[in-house]
Amino acid sequence: xxxxxxxxxxxxxxxxxxxxxxxxxxxxxxxxxxxxxxxxxxxxxxxxxxxxxxxxxxxxxxxxxxxxxxxxxxxxxxxxxxxxxxxxxxxxxxxxxxxxxxxxxxxxxxxxxxxxxxxxxxxxxxxxxxxxxxxxxxxxxxxxxxxxxxxxxxxxxxxxxxxxxxxxxxxxxxxxxxxxxxxxxxxxxxxxxxxxxxxxxxxxxxxxxxxxxxxxxxxxxxxxxxxxxxxxxxxxxxxxxxxxxxxxxxxxxxxxxxxxxxxxxxxxxxxxxxxxxxxxxxxxxxxxxxxxxxxxxxxxxxxxxxxxxxxxxxxxxxxxxxxxxxxxxxxxxxxxxxxxxxxxxxxxxxxxxxxxxxxxxxxxxxxxxxxxxxxxxxxxxxxxxxxxxxxxxxxxxxxxxxxxxxxxxxxxxxxx
Amino acid sequence: xxxxxxxxxxxxxxxxxxxxxxxxxxxxxxxxxxxxxxxxxxxxxxxxxxxxxxxxxxxxxxxxxxxxxxxxxxxxxxxxxxxxxxxxxxxxxxxxxxxxxxxxxxxxxxxxxxxxxxxxxxxxxxxxxxxxxxxxxxxxxxxxxxxxxxxxxxxxxxxxxxxxxxxxxxxxxxxxxxxxxxxxxxxxxxxxxxxxxxxxxxxxxxxxxxxxxxxxxxxxxxxxxxxxxxxxxxxxxxxxxxxxxxxxxxxxxxxxxxxxxxxxxxxxxxxxxxxxxxxxxxxxxxxxxxxxxxxxxxxxxx
Numbered sequence: 260x261x262x263x264x265x266x267x268x269x270x271x272x273x274x275x276x277x278x279x280x281x282x283x284x285x286x287x288x289x290x291x292x293x294x295x296x297x298x299x300x301x302x303x304x305x306x307x308x309x310x311x312x313x314x315x316x317x318x319x320x321x322x323x324x325x326x327x328x329x330x331x332x333x334x335x336x337x338x339x340x341x342x343x344x345x346x347x348x349x350x351x352x353x354x355x356x357x358x359x360x361x362x363x364x365x366x367x368x369x370x371x372x373x374x375x376x377x378x379x380x381x382x383x384x385x386x387x388x389x390x391x392x393x394x395x396x397x398x399x400x401x402x403x404x405x406x407x408x409x410x411x412x413x414x415x416x417x418x419x420x421x422x423x424x425x426x427x428x429x430x431x432x433x434x435x436x437x438x439x440x441x442x443x444x445x446x447x448x449x450x451x452x453x454x455x456x457x458x459x460x461x462x463x464x465x466x467x468x469x470x471x472x473x474x475x476x477x478x479x480x481x482x483x484x485x486x487x488x489x490x491x492x493x494x495x496x497x498x499x500x501x502x503x504x505x506x507x508x509x510x511x512x513x514x515x516x517x518x519x520x521x522x523x524x525x526x527x528x529x530x531x532x533x534x535x536x537x538x539x540x541x542x543x544x545x546x547x548x549x550x551x552x553x554x555x556x557x558x559x560x561x562x563x564x565x566x567x568x569x570x571x572x573x574x575x576x577x578x579x580x581x582x583x584x585x586x587x588x589x590x591x592x593x594x595x596x597x598x599x600x601x602x603x604x605x606x607x608x609x610x611x612x613x614x615x616x617x618x619x620x621x622x623x624x625x626x627x628x629x630x631x632x633x634x635x636x637x638x639x640x641x642x643x644x645x646x647x648x649x650x651x652x653x654x655x656x657x658x659x660x661x662x663x664x665x666x667x668x669x670x671x672x673x674x675x
Numbered sequence: 676x677x678x679x680x681x682x683x684x685x686x687x688x689x690x691x692x693x694x695x696x697x698x699x700x701x702x703x704x705x706x707x708x709x710x711x712x713x714x715x716x717x718x719x720x721x722x723x724x725x726x727x728x729x730x731x732x733x734x735x736x737x738x739x740x741x742x743x744x745x746x747x748x749x750x751x752x753x754x755x756x757x758x759x760x761x762x763x764x765x766x767x768x769x770x771x772x773x774x775x776x777x778x779x780x781x782x783x784x785x786x787x788x789x790x791x792x793x794x795x796x797x798x799x800x801x802x803x804x805x806x807x808x809x810x811x812x813x814x815x816x817x818x819x820x821x822x823x824x825x826x827x828x829x830x831x832x833x834x835x836x837x838x839x840x841x842x843x844x845x846x847x848x849x850x851x852x853x854x855x856x857x858x859x860x861x862x863x864x865x866x867x868x869x870x871x872x873x874x875x876x877x878x879x880x881x882x883x884x885x886x887x888x889x890x891x892x893x894x895x896x897x898x899x900x901x902x903x904x905x906x907x908x909x910x911x912x913x914x915x916x917x918x919x920x921x922x923x924x925x926x927x928x929x930x931x932x933x934x935x936x937x938x939x940x941x942x943x944x945x946x947x948x949x950x951x952x953x954x955x956x957x958x959x960x961x962x963x964x965x966x967x968x969x970x971x972x973x974x975x976x977x
Contacts, residue, residue: 264694271697337941344728361944365727445836447924504813506925507836516814639943649925653837 292574294325294581297339297352299332299564301402301598302511303533308597316584323577333448336638343367348569350578355450356389356563357631359398364635368567370395374579379586387603389563389630398565399582404529404600405559405624406456407617408549413542414438414523422460422490422552425524429500432523439522440500443491445652446509447645450631452560453510454648456526457487459558460551465632465644474634477669479644480662486552488651488658495652506652528562529599529621546620561628601625640669714957720950729946743951748927749935753955756911756931759846763910764903766850771857771902776887778858779865789862796855804919807848811835811920838928841921845929849916853906860902864895897971904967908960932956 298309306329313327328349330338336358342348343365354362362368372380372395383400390398410418414432419425429440444453458464463483467475478484495501502508502516517525518538525531526549535544548557566582568575585591592607601621602608631637647665650656656664686692721739723731743749778789795803810817811834822828834844872890881889892899914933917923923930923938930938932952940949 264690264697267694267697337937340727340941340944361727367728447922502814504833504836507811507813507833507841512808512812521814636943639945642938642942645924646926653925655926 291321292323292577294323294351294574294578295349295572296325296327296578296581297330297335297349298327299335299353300329301332302514302528302530303537303597303599304594305597308593312585312590315590316581319584320580323574323580325577325581343569343571346571348572350572350574351566351568351582353401353564354398354567355631356398356400356565357633357637359390359392359565359567360633360635361638362567363392363397367570368397369570369575370397371399371566371568371579371582372396374568374575374582375399376579376583379583382586382604382606384603384605384608387563389633390565398567399586400603401564401566402595402598402600403561403563403603403625404621405561405628406452406526406528406549407531407559407620407624408547409517409525409527409531410545410547411438411517411520411523411542412545413520416545418545418547419550421550422457425550426490426494426498426500429494429523430498433498433500438520439502439516440498440524441494442513442517442522442525443495443501443505444508444510444513445495445501445506445649446512447642447649448509448511450562451641451644451648452562453526454487454491454644455560455631456549457491458484459560459629460549460555461486461490462551462555462558463487464629465640466634474632476675477640477666477673479647479669480659480666484662485659488648488662490552491648492651492658496654506649529601529617531599532617533597533599546617548620548624556627557624559624559628561625561630563630636672639672643668643672717950717953717957720946721954723947725946725950727944727946729940735947739947739951743948743955749952752927752930752932752935753959755842755929756933756956757959759842759849759913759931760907760911762846763849763853763913764906766846767853767857767906767910768899768903770850770854772861774854774858775861775865776891778862789859792858793855795852796859798852800852800913800915801919803852804848804916807844807851808835808920811844835921836925838925841925841929845917845920848920849910849913852916853910857902857906860898861895864898865891868894897974900967900971900974904964907963907967911956911960911963932959 309327309329313325317324335353336355339348339352339354339358339362343362348367359368380396387400387403388396389403390396390400410416414436415428417424417428419428425441431440432438433440455465458479461483463478463481463486465477465479467478469475495505502513502522505513514525514527514534515538516522517527518535518540520540520542531544531546549559551557568578572578585594586604588604588607588610591604592602592610592612595602595607596612599617601618602610602613607613643665644662647656647661650661650664651658719731720729722735722737724733724735724739726732774792778785778792809815811819813819813833813836816834818834819831822831832840834840868891872894873886876886876890911931912933913931914937917929917931917934918937921929923934933956936949936952936956939945939952
């Protein structure tokens with residue numbers, strides 16, 4: 260037995276010495292600074308583009324490298340918070356600008372301008388700088404776009420001026436064809452976009468905006484909120500003009516029904532053309548503004564995403580160099596074209612490909628659009644509002660009761 | 676007394692024991708680093724207020740427990756998790772047993788059948804869940820399309836859109852993935868039962884059902900205990916299926932403890948709340964394991 264013990268110990272010692280010698284005596288390679296970039300997989304963005312951007316940057320820079328890690332939108336927030344909690348954040352990441360306050364509260368992000376060249380910063384359209392907080396640009400805008408309405412002109416040519424007209428036309432299409440009137444995602448997704456369209460169309464918002472610009476009590480249960488949800492419910496459960504099983508389908512699962520030519524209207528973002536190209540859609544489309552309810556003006560939802568530089572990351576200087584590279588028209592304009600968002604850079608916005616009817620509609624929608632509330636904890640409030648919407652859609656609660664309960668829960672969580 | 680102490684020292688520190696300690700050391704170190712430290716930290720987070728990165732800020736005593744345990748939603752989720760586990764494990768055991776019996780009979784193509792049965796278990800769970808998500812799709816899905824064109828169900832439900840069908844749909848995917856494991860483990864147990872017993876039973880004129888209940892089942896009793904214990908632990912913690920298919924919806928009707936822990940921790944960054952729920956999960960699973968161990972060892976010693 261003693262012999263076995265001695266042999267085991269000897270083997271362990273020999274292996275340990277061999278490993279130590281290998282790691283200490285091997286020729287040391289100079290490690291290049293590596294920039295890890297969490298790259299949100301936008302609809303329309305291709306893997307070829309991601310790979311070509313990464314390869315082009317790495318080929319042009321011997322002294323640094325970038326690793327562009329594709330992350331689906333649905334998992335991006337969780338992946339980032341896990342990385343931050345583990346003390347290993349990426350150098351840069353695309354974020355929903357609405358997450359920024361949360362990251363600032365964690366003291367996890369830095370002002371981006373200190374790592375960027377002046378020419379890159381000067382080329383950003385001032386209107387896109389939603390992430391400028393107390394005079395500091397904490398996130399470089401990467402995508403900013405208002406939502407519009409796309410119409411399948413094989414099914415309808417009517418541009419509705421009000422929500423009521425939209426409903427009438429959706430009913431007509433549903434009754435006279437085998438297509439749906441309008442697409443309405445009813446399953447929980449990252450955001451509350453579809454409710455926001457109807458809420459804004461009725462002149463409402465998620466929270467009361469106090470005179471000092473801060474957020475007051477939750478107002479999803481306002482007259483506008485109840486009107487919006489009641490109308491959505493009517494479209495889905497009484498008129499039955501939305502896609503079958505809408506409550507089980509999120510945006511990613513329901514928009515393909517429009518791309519397949521089986522619905523007349525969809526409220527959508529700028530990626531519609533590239534997504535339809537990907538789906539090989541054969542019908543013609545027309546773009547219009549999401550209408551307001553009678554007596555209310557059209558008010559779209561504008562969504563901005565930003566790129567953050569994380570404080571605890573190792574290679575922030577290199578990250579700045581990469582962003583300078585990416586924000587040249589050669590790459591950024593191609594990115595904008597693929598995801599379909601209007602450019603956030605001044606130079607790209609003048610390019611001919613961004614002068615089409617789609618971009619004209621997007622530009623018009625942005626003029627009177629509202630964004631998400633920039634507040635800490637909005638992810639949880641979103642879940643509460645989603646639950647209320649689904650309670651009403653399932654007819655387990657009235658729109659008013661469901662939204663009253665949601666508003667009260669949110670106010671309680673916020674200590675109001 | 677001195678002899679007793681000496682004998683104990685000899686037992687714990689003889690050459691064989693020393694070799695065992697050396698061989699165990701790496702595993703113990705890994706366990707401490709990757710298992711015990713996180714578990715202890717979860718305990719601490721449950722007792723402290725934490726920031727959005729899970730760092731301990733202020734001692735809260737039992738306040739986090741009181742906050743979580745006093746909500747109706749928590750008890751609903753816990754009850755649903757138990758229902759999910761019991762239904763899942765019982766169904767997997769019954770189907771697994773039937774399939775094991777069928778695979779244990781001699782017939783042409785038995786090997787191919789065994790290979791096919793393992794596919795759901797061998798596939799990655801997220802991929803299986805994503806495939807089922809499309810199967811359940813109300814517009815393009817295979818399930819409703821098949822039900823409609825065959826006339827079996829002219830107006831099938833929107834599987835993932837209504838609370839009870841969504842729970843049943845998630846449940847079925849978990850069962851579908853788990854059956855092959857049960858079937859294979861039971862099959863392995865059945866094959867270890869001596870053929871002589873069946874031959875004697877045949878001579879005595881017993882029927883198939885007597886064979887099954889008096890020879891097969893008692894012969895694989897311990898295997899059933901181990902397999903159902905493992906299945907209970909896995910089913911209780913089956914995050915992937917629920918999260919991919921419904922994310923806990925509609926209206927949290929498919930949320931189980933493990934998905935609630937994830938949402939509280941990583942979506943809403945409420946690590947103290949998530950830790951309390953994780954500890955409840957830990958507590959429930961520990962009780963299940965102890966009960967199983969007690970039954971197993973009582974039978975071993977009998």
